[in-house]
Amino acid sequence: MGQGRRRDRVRDAAAAFTSNWRNPNLRRAQLSFLGAWTAEWAFTVALGIVAYRDGGAVALGLVGLLRMVPSAILAPLLSPIADRGRRERVLVLVSIVRGLATAGAAVVAAVAGPPAVIYALAVLSTIAATLYRPAHSALLPSLCRTGHELASANVVRGLLDSAATLVGPLLAAVLLQFTGVDIVFAVAAAASFWAAALLARLKYDAPPRPPAPSRPNLAREAAEGIRAVTANRDLMLILGLAAAQALTRGALTVLSVVVAIELLGTGEPGVGALMTAVGVGAVLGSLAASLLVGTGRLGVWFAVGVGLWGLPFTLVGLAPAEAPTLVLLAFVGVGNALVDVAGFTLIARMAPDEVLARVFGVLESLVAISIGIGAVVASFLVEWFGVPAALIAIGLVCPVLAILSLRRLRGMDRTVDVLDDDIELLQRVPMFRTLPLPSIEQLARGLEPVGVAAGAAVFTQGDVGERYYVIESGEADVVGDGRVVATLGPGEGFGEIALLRRTRRTASVVARSALGLRALGSDRFLPVVLGYTASAQAAAVVVDEQLDRYSPGERTDDDPAS
16 A cells, blocks of 8 residues: 555656646746746855955845845835736746846956945846746746646746756856856856746736736735735745745855855855755755645645754754765755745645735745845854854754644645645536636635535526536436426536526526535636636537527527527
């Protein structure tokens, strides 16, 4: 039994990667993410070297904070743009801006220009980078059909993020060995431009979203994202733990430099080596995380990932040595992979699609400011108490918070399991099968349980239609003009004709046995089903077929649903 379960997990993991590769839109979106984050990590290493040369550990921390504060302020204000129209267009613009800013830093470094100019360009690049992940995270659900497919997409993105965590610093380390920071900046710029080119070719059926208002108020729209977070205790917990992880990540930008140069004595190339170790662990962790797809315990694994972001720091502080440090920092990478897969999937499942980019914008704002605070706190802890004490103190934050949050995270897993069951029920109905995940989740969240005793009518021919029904258990007879025209069972739906045609009920539905139904009000049913060309066409076909079955003589060729 255990061996068969392991084989199933491996098959699920393989399917996660192959499904992303076969889907051209997912493939382009994922490769764009790889380019964007390879650029980010290589840029971070090079910028750290510039800052350390300029002013030591304190300069490192202050530059980290300088990069993140504007991003923290602007991320939620700019993210509403990605909730209008097509999100990939925002990603293309963001990638171009990042590429131009990074290319400018390369020119300044090449001519030995003032570091302050590089810092200013770093701020611009980081602001753009902060908007990239919310827009990309909000785009992925629209390219998926099920929660399993979204989890698979986040697994693949987590692996690519991990690969970027490995490739970016490794590339920087190699280039620093033979060239200089200017070349590292130039390569990072090229990766950003590549990311933009990939997204320019994306083609998919975007969910209907409101157009940009004639007088946009980004502050008010951003506040809607904040309200969506504060109204949901589970979202607040996920974002709070992500902020703690980001604080540790900010500390890593300082500690990786001072540990390599001051504690281990491996010099500037050693900075890249330490970050490469994180990347190696992230790649291995992503491969392991691919086995978690469909386990239904993403909340628990999120807690494990958050804990792994801190514990290795404490252990390095207790026993600093080059080889063990590389191994322990690899576990930070494993934690990063788990946080990416579990955290982003949970947020996408819990937040409404219409404000999803804004919710991710709030996340990026918290992450940005936490990274900046982490960098400053780490630099001052190093100055005041030394490197080992700083490692121990910072390393304890995430494990303690993860343990305290474990019970609530388990509750989230149970909530997502129930939602997946409702989605699976809806996807047995043909008109819902073409819907992307955000839309079918919107339907699933609106389902209401209805029980009908055997022999009782769900509704009667001629009634006003206000709800659509899906049978969860039992059987029902469809009765038209006094005769049974069809018998429906679990996974079949009824009631769409009156809603779509805005007419009275064309037939009665009577419970043949005790019925367990799930009902959708017209206010939820109509906007979703009619909002997509494919689902609207499927619904029209269903209506025509049902009308032919119930009253074939009443339909004409000029019927608007034909």
